[in-house]
Structure formats: C-alpha cells, structure tokens
Amino acid sequence: MKFQEQTGGTGTSARTGTVTVRGRSFATPVFMPVGTAASVKALTFPHLAEMGAQICLANAYHLYLRPGMEIIRDLGGLHGFTKWPGAFLVDSGGYQVFSMQGVRKITDDGVHFRSYIDGSPHYFDAEKVIDVQMGLNPDIAMILDDCTPYPADRERAQKGVDLTLNWARRAVEYYHSLKLDKNTSPCLFGIVQGSTYPDLRRTCAERLLEMDFAGYAIGGLSVGEPKEALWEILETIVPLLPDDKPKYLMGVGTPEDLVLAVDKGIDMFDCVLPTRNGRNGTAFTSRGVIIAKAARYKNSDKPLDENCHCFVCRTYSRAYIRHLLNISHMTACTLVSYHNMWFYLKLMESLRRAIDEDTFTDYKRGFLAGYRSGDGPTPAEEEEE
C-alpha cells in the first residue's frame, strides 16, 4: 500500500490524498459504504459504482459464519465473490464478537463465541482472524481488537488496550510469518483503542506505531460517548499518527461528524447510517435530515433534496417516495438508501475539492450553518410545506 498526501488546507488538519493498494486507488478523505455480509443493504454494487464509491467495507465475523470463508476463497475472494471492482476493507469482527454479551468468553489468548445462527462454538484469536482475512482476500485487513464498550472504567479500558496490543503484536508476527507477496496480498491496519482516556489512547497508538502498520484506525468510538470525547480523542491521537499512512475513524458518523473529523485530519470513514436510515425512510439532505414518511409530504412534488442530482431526486417526488414507504415496499428502501449513499459520497467529493482549492474552512462553515441535525425538516422547509 502507498499513501500519497496531496494537499493540506490552511487553518485545518484536513488533507487530501490517494491510497493505492494492489493496483486499486482511492482518493481520500473517503467514505466506505458498509457491506457487512458482502452486500450493501438495499443497494447493488453497480449502484455503488455509478455513484462513485471507491472502496467498500465487509466484515470477517459475519462472512466467516455465512457463507463461510472457504466458499468466498474458492470463488476468488471477496472481489471474485461480489464482482465489486473497487477496493475492499474487511473489519476483523472484533466489534461483533465483543458485543455478543453472554455468548462469548474473552481470554488473553482470544475469544470463544457461539454462532448466532446455529449456536455452534467458534474461536477467534489474532492468528485465526488473519487466516480468515487472507481467505476473504480484501485489499485492507484489520487486526482483531478489543472494542471497549462505553462507559468503561479505567481498568476496563486499560485491559482493552493490553488485549488489543497483545493481539496486534501476534497478528503482525503471524502475518509476517506467512511471507506474503506485498504486491498481491492484503495490507494490515492497526486499531487504536483506549475508550475515552486520552493517555491510554496515546500509549496504545505509540505501541502500535512500533509495529509499522500500513494504516491506523481509531476504534471504539461512536459507541455512546459524548461528542466532546470523540473530538478530544481525535485531537490527541491524529497528530501522533504518521502522515504518510491513512488515518481511519471507524463507525463514524453523521454528515456533520464527517466534516468535523476531516477537519481534524481523518482520511477514511465507514458508517451504516446512509443505508440504515435509508431503510427506515430518513433522508439526508443538504439542509438536514427529513423523515420522508411524514404526512406533510403526501402531496409534495419536490424531490428529497432539491440540491441533489442522484437518479432518485431527478426522478421521484417526496409524495411518491412517501407512498412507497407507507405501503412498506422494499423499493422505497432502495430509493432512499440510494439517495443517502449518493449524499454521503458527494459530500466527500465536495470536501476533497474544497481541501484541494484551500476553501475547506469556508466550506465547513457553510455546510454546518445550512445543515440541521436531528429529525425533521429545517425551519425554512417547515414554512414552505
């Protein structure tokens, strides 16, 4: 993997760059649509290609359980299985395994867990997750980490850092022992844990840096902590991470979060929001979030977002989309998910352009002033309807 920084803006840590891995390139800051089980819910990969997605995320834990790593490996890895021509990043499944309270047991060595599908027993450790990842054969693989839940006392957070560092060391050692061809094999990202304790986070980052990963992720955020904690961690950790490697903030976030985290120097993002909200009919627009099912839209001939050029906004009225949501047609999920994903991907394009033109700070100010978070239309819209 190669990361080429392009432009850094004035008065911001925002930067653009290009990641190249195994012949596939993507421009950063980048948003990665989440295709947990090798499919982005309610969308198709041709959809994602036409809206300019460059890299998608999948999940080792889910794919290990279903359809099984062997099936995907035998069909040519994730790229052969899904025919997605862009890049793939595969998360280790640490988050999934650790959130299965009651059906998993963590030891210093690894995690015993039961399948949520048939109750069968399974075991993940640092090496096993590398093996699964090599079978899936993405462009970027993540190490097994302890995704510390929030809130965590200091002891629990310290324990998470210890486990994560221990497993990271073993993962790197095992990865090197495989003597893979660097030009054709997945590269490995480390994950910084440490809950909301800046000093624990710093220690974790410093130890990971010694292991020389291809990129660094900040995990265990967006798990319920206050927003201030998120920004404090980014301000502490991002400057520590090397500028010649991509910096990835896992599982974040809303459009506002993306803008603010780019400002702090983050290069890569993933989040289920555009598709999860798409399925329940919540649309992201340039003026904020709207609940497309609201009765106020029953006669509206306006598109979801008047400033959007996606095929949904070029074609359909809110009244039509509301009707489909109201009768629970799955086509509605597809239409709103498509629009939301388009919105996220075009937002990232705009951020990259603003950084390259050194207008990021203005762009950020304008975006945040015009965007109303939370549920419901903007005040301007309420007047109109």
Added chain:
Amino acid sequence: MKFQEQTGGTGTSARTGTVTVRGRSFATPVFMPVGTAASVKALTFPHLAEMGAQICLANAYHLYLRPGMEIIRDLGGLHGFTKWPGAFLVDSGGYQVFSMQGVRKITDDGVHFRSYIDGSPHYFDAEKVIDVQMGLNPDIAMILDDCTPYPADRERAQKGVDLTLNWARRAVEYYHSLKLDKNTSPCLFGIVQGSTYPDLRRTCAERLLEMDFAGYAIGGLSVGEPKEALWEILETIVPLLPDDKPKYLMGVGTPEDLVLAVDKGIDMFDCVLPTRNGRNGTAFTSRGVIIAKAARYKNSDKPLDENCHCFVCRTYSRAYIRHLLNISHMTACTLVSYHNMWFYLKLMESLRRAIDEDTFTDYKRGFLAGYRSGDGPTPAEEEEE
C-alpha cells in the same frame, strides 16, 4: 387507441402488432409488469425501462385506498406520480374487491367493502370505478367486473356474467357521458367473464362486442381451474374477438402459459410471477425454474441462467445470490426479480421475432422441449452440479 396487426404466423393464431394510445406505442404480444400500488415490487421504473418494458399495470382499488386517487390526480396522474415514461393499464380492482370474502357485499348496483387498512366503509360501482380511473389517468382503463371464483356452479357463473354485462353497459354509458377527448383520455377495455362455461363466455363476449370497447380482456382465469379449461376458453373466445382490437389474457402466467396463449392469439399479458418468485428466490431460466437458495448452489460460479444477458447474470454467481437469499438481504429480491422480469420481457421479444419471421411454431416446440416446469433444475443441470 389504435391497434395495427403486423404479422400472423402460419399454422398458429399468434400475431404481432402495435398498440398506440395517447402517443405511446407498444409492440404485441406484450408482457406488462405488475405495479399494483404504482410500483413494481423490488424494482424501479428505470430498471424496467432499461430491460425494455413498454407498459406497466397498476390497480385502481389499491391506489384508491392508498395514497388516494386525489393525490395521484393532483401530481399529474400515474405518469406524473411514478415518472414511468411507458404506458399504464389500470385494472379496476374487481378481482381485489371480490376476493375480500366477509368484508364486502355485492348488490346488483355495486360493491360495498371495508378498507383492509383502517376498516373504513367504501363503495365501488361501474361509474365510481370510471371516476377513480380518470383520476389515475392511465392509458388503458378496465371496467368493473365480477371476477367469478373457481369452482363456480353454472348459476354463480351466470350471475357473474349478468353483473359484468350490466356494469359494462353502465360504465360505457357513463364514460361517454363524460365527453372526454379521445386523444388525451384513457381508453376502456371490456372483460369477458363466465368461469369455465364456454357458452356463458361466448354470450358475455358477444354482448361486450356490441358495446365497442377499445380492447377485450379475458378475466377470471388462472384462479385454480385446470389448464385444459383455460385453453378451451381461449379457443372458444379469442376467435370471437375482433382482430383489429388487442386481446388481453388477465393474470396469466408461467413462461409456458405465455407461449401457448400467444399461440392462441393473445396479445397482452400481466402476471405477478416474475416478481413474486423473485422475492422468494425462484428464478426463471431458459431451461426451467431453479430454486436459487438450494444448498447445491453454494459453490456455484455459474450465473442464474447461462443464456441470459441481464446485468445480474453478467455479474453475479449463483453462490453470491444464494448467500444473499440465505441472509435475507433485500438486494437478493431485487437481483432475482430483475433477472426474472428480464427473462419474461426477452421471452416476449423472442416470440415477436419468431412470429415476424414466421418461425413461431418451431420456436414454441424448441422452447417447450428445453423448459422444465415445476420446481428444481433440469435433469441436465442435476448431472452437472
């Protein structure tokens, strides 16, 4: 509306033609995707346009209840509401109203029924259905008919014919009283009922012909009667219907049914099979039906249909589609529905070409010999897997 017959084949009643209504044309024999509630389940109208659909079906009963005729009328009728650029045929809802045993009461005048959504009382009669249809403003509207259930004794079937003819007369009278501009208003089709009694069917058809409809549908079939009864009714009725008007067989059917009914002179079809089967993972292929979820396909790198050029077959393996079905991702419903609809529409294209080249009889023989109905792969496939 104008129907221009093009070619009739040798040794068959199959024929091609072109229907032109309000500036929209479609080639027959035609298959109409069913978009009951102004949306074809799991697909989008741009999908349907790219696969060559020419005319879609919607349902007056469903749209009257939700979102309501006024909303659609105010947004420019069905075309304005859905942005579907092709033609629309709207069924009267007779089938829906009559199948609601227990919550509807039929009189000679019309039908009292309760909404399945909120239990509110409603009333449909010949005139009311015309009013609803004019609000929806499709290209082709259907009269309110009595869709006689199967089995029906002769008395019940006679009653259905009497009601249908009575309502047809009233519908035509009311339609003419509106003094609509023929070039911009929906045209009206009559519906032949009479259950499995050829003589009742004949009487019904003869009386309808006196009312001079723009086209004639044969309804109340594919409701559980034996296949022989279907073919007998077609052999009796199709020759009675005028050759300068389109002949529409409602709600039929499987790919084999389409080929055989075209052979008997049918011009128009609708059926929920491609999308309903698509949603449950049953795929139509050139060699018969396959259950894409079957464990036998878990490693298969073959497309659903090796003879198909749709984007699903050009892109995805059976293994991938099976995986998505297995984890109940709605994307799976979209992929199989897309393939199935493509299969139906390309089958109709092939039938039109065969008729025009006067090779229909050979085409029919070849298709039926290679196509295995029912569930499961063909014997050849069973060997391969």
